[in-house]
Every structure is written in structure tokens, then in C-alpha cells.
Amino acid sequence: MSSVPNLAPALPEIFLAIIGMALLMVGVFQKKTDNDGEVRNARMISHLGVVAFVLTGLLVFTVSGPSLSTFSGMFISDPFAVYFKVLVLIASAMALIIAQDFLEQHKIAKFEFTVLLIFATLGMLMMVSANNLLSLYIGLEMQSLALYVLASFHRDDMRSTEAGLKYFVLGAVASGMLLYGASLVYGYAGTTDFVLLAQLFEHSPETGSSLGLIVGIVFILAGLSFKVSAVPFHMWTPDVYEGAPTPVTAFFAVGPKLAAIALFIRVMVGPFGDLVGHWQQIVVLISVASMLLGAFAAINQTNIKRLMAYSSIGNVGYALIGLAVGTEAGVRGILIYMAIYLFMTTGAFACILLMRRGGRMVENISDLAGLSKTHPLVAAALAVFMFSMAGIPPLAGFFGKFYVFMAAIEGGLYALAIIGVLTSVVGAYYYIRIIKVAYFDEPGDPLDADVGRNIALVIGATSLAILLFFVYPGVVVDSAAAAAASLF
């Protein structure tokens, strides 16, 4: 019996997969007589892609009930997964919206971009719902393969191809580590299922404390750390962020981070939750190293995309504080933090996408000089994002940090909270320097005046979200609390 598994919990993923393949077909069989036709085609697919994300999001809501698992327990849909799926879909949709203009300007507007993005997103959704080390790996690889291609999407550009190659090679190393770790865990525990693992460690702690198993966990941790670009597995980040086309970078900085963090939390808190004493110290180390590196290495950067890369490393460090605490409050802190991070980062990248002079991208921070004169609204939005990242109240970024630091203090990890506060002071320096450049430096040649409607829309929406978060934080905080509660 039950030859057909219950498909309902996986409905959004199934829908997105079908849509992805359908759009691929539509794109391939569309008549493309000339270059214009190809651009039109790509634009249409892109629009359809956004619609697909929105519809998937609606589907996600339809399965947002209590925990449901299916496919022999490989796949789970619980409030935690729903929370992250919504965030991932928002991130993907916004990335798709802001990408189109850039792609057209750089003559790489191809429909495959949308399709790849959809498959990457599908991978992420599966990562978020993974309930077994194997489904975890499949989701992760699905996402990664699409991302490797996206990184080198500007295939005539040296830097883009270099970025794609680096990402691929290092990603393969990381996947190898992850798989090796998974096999060690299987070897010592005899199962890869999260629920069974959790039961095992609960009932026989001695299995959990065997060295081989811990080594396995560390390898898994290393693989996941690579995906969230935590120190010391971060080295690819600045190079890939700088080399990849900017909208791809914008996507990298948000979507995969969200999914990987979700996976990180689920693996650590779910199956290995009872071993918190063993891995806590390692996560603390990673978190501290990430915060420090993110803060200090960014200072010397002149390229704004590299700066954002270090910024994202630092942000992951802050988020991992919540994981290191290992409590429900800590997880809730991460969830809030990541939701805010999504809006801040997407908004900031949308602003970066406007940095064009004579139709060409410029990426130096000094190019922002005089932005407040030529683009007063964009400059104001950029200021909002930067102040928020620096953690200035009452902007949303402050609350994100507040909740994780609070959790750390409640959890007794004072050193972590103190390092977090100190590094955010250092971080404030480079965030605020951007505002200073935009507002007070002598303007050079002005940036191009035209702001695309799509980008303006995203900037407006994200900056308002950051600005007004404190008015009604309940939306995020309550659902984050519910999502965190479903893990414990």
C-alpha cells in the first residue's frame, strides 16, 4: 500500500518544478528571429517567473499548518520551513525583478537566467524542508549547481567566468566534506533520518559523544559553513561576489544564505540538538571569527560589492550567535535577523545596481560621491539601509541585532554578545562611510540619471520595510516565534 506518497506537503515544490520546466520549454520554443526578440522573450519569462514565485508563495501558505512529513520522512513541512520558504521566495522574486534591466544593459538578457533562478530556488525550498541527510544533500546540490552557472552567467566576462569556476571548485570541496561527514554520521549512528537521529541521541547519549560521530558533525558543519560563507570557509565569497554579475550577487547574498542558515539551524537543533554541548563551542568559534573578519576586512575595501561580501560574512556571524545559544530564543533571534537582513541587503544591492556611468557599471565606493545631489531619494534609501546595517535604532537592523544579542545574554554567552557589539561598532565605520561619501564628498562625474521602474519599486518597498519595521514588528516577530517553537 501507499505506493503513492502524500504529495500535499510538497505541493509548492512540485508546482515550482513544473513551472520551471514549462518556462524552459516556452523559452526554447519561442521564435527568436533577432536580438530584440530574444530580449522580449527573456523579459516575458522573467515576468512569468515572478508570477510563479508569487503563486508558489500562496501555495506555501496553503500547507502552512502543523508539521507534515512525507516521502518516508525525507521531507517535512512545518512552520519553520514555511517561514523560510516565504523569505526565500520573496528574495528570489525581488532578485528577479531587479535583474532584468541589468541583464538587458549588459546584453545577457537570456531566458535561462529566470529558469536557473527558479531551479536554484527550488533547491532552496527543498533544503529548507529537508528532514534527512540525503534530501539535505540533494536540495543543496540542486541549488548549488544552478548557482554555479548563474555566477558565470556573463560568460564573455573574465571575472564572471572566474567567479563561476572558483565557486564551483570550492563548492565541490565543500560538498565533499558534507558528504563525508554524512557518511561518518551514518556509520556511527546507523541512520540519516533526522527524527531517528534525534531519538537515538536522546536515548543513548554515549553514541552521541563518540569521537567519530563528532568528527562527522564537524564535517557537515564545515560544508554548511561554506554555504553560509562563515569563516574560515568564506574565502570564495569576496571573489565570487565581485566577479559575478551584480544581480546574481544580490541573489547570492540573500537567497542561498537564507536557505543555508535554515538548513544549518535545522540540522544542528533537530537531529544534533541533544549534542549541543559538543558543537556549541565550534559554532561559537565560527561565529566570532566571522564577526571579526566581516568587520575588519571590510574597512579596506574600495569595491562596494566586495564590501558587501564582507558585510554578509559579518552578518552571518551575528546570526550564528543565535544558533550558538542553542535555545528557542536564540533561533527566534536568527529568524528575525534573517528576515531583516533579506530586506536590507536586497535594498542595498538595488541601490548598487543603479551605479552606472555612461551605461557601464561602476563599483567603487568613491563613485557614490555626490549621490545625494543627483539621486536624493536613492541616497536617502541607501542611508536607511546602511544605518540599518550599522544597527542604528529605530531602523530594523537594530532590532535584528537586539534579538540575537539578547538571546546570547539570556543564554549566558556574554563574551559572544560583547564581541558582537564591539564588531558592530567597527562595522558601523564602513557602513556610515558609505553615507558620508554619498552625502558629503565632492561629487565626481554624476551617475546615470535614469532609475528603472522595477528597481525603484524594490528600493521603495525595502526601505519602507526597514524604516517602518519598528511600527509593527509583530508581523515578523510573532511568526518567527512560532517558527522557532516548531523546532523545539
Add this chain to the structure above:
Amino acid sequence: MIPALVFLPLLGAIIVGMLTFVDCNNDKAKKARIDKIAHWLTSGPLLVSAVLAVLIFNDVALNGNARTVELFTWIDSGTLDISWALRVDSLTAVMMIVVTVVSAMVHVYSAGYMHNDPCVPRFMAYLSLFTFFMLMLVTADNLVQMFFGWEGVGLASYLLIGFWYKKPSANAAAIKAFVVNRVGDFGFVLGIFTVYVMFDSISFETIFNAAPLHAETTIKVFGGEFHAMTVACLLLFVGAMGKSAQLGLHTWLPDAMEGPTPVSALIHAATMVTAGVFMVARLSPLFEYSETALMVVTIVGGSTAIFAATIGCTQNDIKRVIAYSTCSQLGYMFFALGVSAYSAGIFHLMTHGFFKALLFLGAGSVIHAMSDEQDMRKMGGIWRLIPVTYALMLIGSLALAGIWPFAGFYSKDIVLEAAWGAHSIAGGYAFWMGIAAAFLTAFYSWRLLIMTFHGTPRADERVMAHIHESPKIMLVPLMVLAAGAMFAGYMGYENFVGGNAEAFWGDSILVLPIHNALEAAHGAPFWVKYLPLAVGLAGIGMAYVFYMWKPQLPGWLAGQIRPVYQFVYNKWYFDELYDWLFVKPAFYIGRNLWKTGDGAIIDGVGPDGIAAATINIARRVAGMQTGYLYHYAFAMLGGVIILISSYMLFGGG
């Protein structure tokens, strides 16, 4: 009625304060109109307040209906429960009369005196604001509310001393007044803390009721055991010394004469400087339980009386003479308090309020007539030209010198008799110092009168040609005050310190039976009663000899006792001493902390140092990013090894 009295001046101050922002653009007519409105909107409420004060005085003091009006809760934290409440008893009622009447007169007078000033609304607003704070101080129901009023009058005083802020000397004087008062206020605050530690409350009601229980309590300060009540009272008295310009903290008062003359009359003679006296009288239920504190008050008061009087004899600035005179008279009030004759001290406070305001405003009238000349050496021979002012100044001086039947006679006599009646060493000291000061008071008062009004004119012709009597709006307030200077003593004697005193004061002042100086005073022998009058007349006579009949005598005498004269003329070198002792070291320390401490150490190690280190680290970290793939892969594997070995070495859980 009571809230109206207190808050009317505040209302006036706020409304008129806004008029300050009206830009007149050199439009003379508009400015005159604005000034007139400002004048009416502040004087009006004050006059109403003064009338109310009389009504309340009648009700509260004469009919014995003391009461407290609760306004609202201010702070409610733990055991600290502070309300805004207006406590009105006989003591407050007396202060209300003095404050509102003098203030109202000064407000009216200012219309004439400040006529040509470019910032009349600001001036009037400050005056009214001051009056509000002063009323807040005297109606306080607890120490913190009193401190609020206390600081408020300090602020108003600062603003008014520095009213002509374009004059550097006025700014310096304002800062000096503020800083010296800070020293006193520090004591006051510590005193409040001590009271709170002792009583767990700062409400007058509570602490007065509990005071007898704490008569023997001790408190640990700097490792030593001290009598708690003495510590609290002495600290509070430091506050009183600052505000009331007693010896040691008096240096700001003469300099405060940089402010406009009506300010000197209101704040630095009649009201604010008496706040210290009021405070000690108000806290009589505490001071009564500390013999030491009372003795200190007596000795400080006696010393200030004689000390300031000597300086008053040598000064040449008409306002400074009166300022030192004020300082000296405050000394009288304090030693009256010190011998537990609180009512006598307050009595003198009241009469002094009238005649000293009269003298200041009269001096203002003279200055006004003399085209802003304040140096008495450049005056003289003008009494025929401004007879009304002369007559009023004469009345004020007679009252100050304590000549019968003027107000000062009654109050000064009872103060001195009480000092004698205390039959203590401190009381005796204060009595003889007071007698000597009474002689000097009469002497410098007539020195002032003679130098200013008699003899040959020493001003130049242009000034002399311009001398004129002040307008009615300035003279009428003077007459009201003169009436007070003439009759307040006679009329108040029976109620304040005479047979009716006990009923009059009610519960507002506490005197323990063992402190019976005031009763003893009434039984003082003949010579004690008439000695003050005799020395007063002698002082007047000597002034006539020195400055009228033998004008060469003062110079000759000053030459004979040159060192003493220099010492007194330079105000006992207090300013120089403080400059050397506090100001210079403070500047030195400040400069060092700034240059070395802040500039080199804090900036060097802190902002600059950390910033430099941060940039240095940043450069190194960024340098690790080589761009080579194998470096990156190596870092990842290295990371795994580090993580695993750190787990194995240090173990988790």
C-alpha cells in the same frame, strides 16, 4: 488662591518670554508698544499675586489656618515619594509677602529704569520667572521641591546678572555666581541625601515628626562616626551659605552687581539671598537637635556681619557698598537663627527686604540721574537736584542703621538682644561682632549718603547739567518700600517676636525649651537694649566728622594704617586667594587633562589608536585574500582541522 499666587508669575514669564521673539526691526513705536505690553503682562500678575499674598497672610498667619495644597505626584520610586505641594504656614506667608511685594515694586520700577534697554521683554520675563521660582522655594513641601526652587532662582540669578551679556564683566560675574553657588548646592544636595538616609523620606511633614527620634542617631562618614543630625544640618547649611553669601562663599555677591540695579534690589538684596535664612528657619526642627550646627551658624553669621561691614567702609562703588551691607545684614540674620531666635532672624529678613530694596532702587535712581555713573567719588552735591530720591535714601539708611523708629531699629535690636540672651560663647561673640558691625553699618551708610549727595559736585558739567529726578513710575514703588522701611518694624514687632509670637508662628518654627534666647532677650538689661542705637548714632556722627567736616581725615587715616586699609579695601583678598587656590589649579588641571589626558592619552590610545590598529588589522586581513583557488581550499581544510582539534583538545560538554 495659593496656586494662583504661585503660578501667575510663571504665566506672565512664559507669555512675555515669547514676546522676546517679536522682531521690531528698529521700529521705535513698535518696540515701545511691545515693551509696554511686556511690562503690563508681568507687573499685572505680580500685583495680583501681592494682593493675594496679603490675603493669604491674613488668613494663614493671623488667623492660624496653615495648610498644604497638593498639586500632583512628581516622583514615586521605592520609598522616595515626592509630590508637588504648596505648603503654606506663617513662615511661608511672611516670605510670600516679602517676595511678592518687593517683586511687584521692582517690576513696576523696571518700566522706568529699563526704559531704554533693547531687550525689555526678556528682562521682564526673567524677573517674573525668578519670582515664580522663589515662590516655589518658599512654598516647598519637601526638600527636593525646595531644591527645585533653589536651583531655579540660581538660574534666574545667573540669567539676570549676565543680562547685559555683551559686557565681559557681566558674563564673568554671572559665571562666578553660578559656580560659587554650585559649591553651596553640592552641600545642599549632600544634605538632602543625608536626610533621606536618616529618615527614608524628604517630606517636611515626615522628617519634622521623626526628628526627635533621630536626635542621637550617628552616621558613618569617611570611616568615622558622627552625629547624624549635625552632619545633615551642616551640609544643608553649606547650601544656605552659598545662596546667602556667607563668609567664604560670599565672593559672588558683590560681583553680581554687574546686573541691572532692579535685579540687585530684588534678587541680591531682598529675596534670593535670604533663601538660606529661610531654609534654616524652615528646617528649625532639624537644627534644634544639633548644638554644633547651631553654633557654627552663629559663628559664621557673626563673622560675616563684621567682615562684610569692614569692607563696606572702603568701597567706592555705590552698589558694592550696599552689596556688602547686604552680606553683613545676612550675617545678622544667621546668628539670630544660630541662637534659636528664628523668628527674630525672619523678622530682620522682612524689614531688611524692604529697606534694602529701597536702598538699591534708590541707588538705581541716583545712577539713573547720574547718567549711569556708579562711582561715589564722582558724585556729591546733588541732594538739591533730586530731593525725593535723597529723602527716600535717607529713610532707607536710617532703617539700615537701626535708628528709632525705623524698621531696622526693631529687628536689629531683637537680633542682638537674642544673641546676648543666648548666654553662650558663640552668642556672646555674635553679640559683640554685631555691635561692632552696627557701628560700621551706620558709618558706611552715612559715608554713602554724604559722598553721594553732599559736599561739592565732583561730576563733570555735562553730567551735572543732565541730572534729573526719576519719573513717577520709579518713585512710587520707592515710596511703597519706604513705607515698609518706616513702619514694618513697629507693626510687625508684636506678632513676630513680641507677646503674640507663639500664636503667630504656630507650628512653622520649632524652638526647644532649652533654647530660650528670645525670652531672655526681652529681659535684657538697659545697656544691651540701647547699645545698638548708641553705636549707630556714633557711627553716623563719625561719618559726618570724616566726610563732612574734616574731609582730609579719611585719606590721612588710610595712610596711617596702610596695610590694614589695603587688606580691607581689597576685600580681605578673598578673590585673590580663591583665584590662587581654586581657579588657577582648576585651569591648570583642566588644561593638562585636555592636552595630555584627553589629547595624548585618550585620543591617542582610544579613537586614534584603535582606529589606526583597526586599519592595520584590516590591511592584513584583506591581504589574506590572495585570489588563488588552492589557498582558499587549503584554508577550508585547515579550518576543519582546527575545528576538530580544538574540539578534541578542549572538549565540548
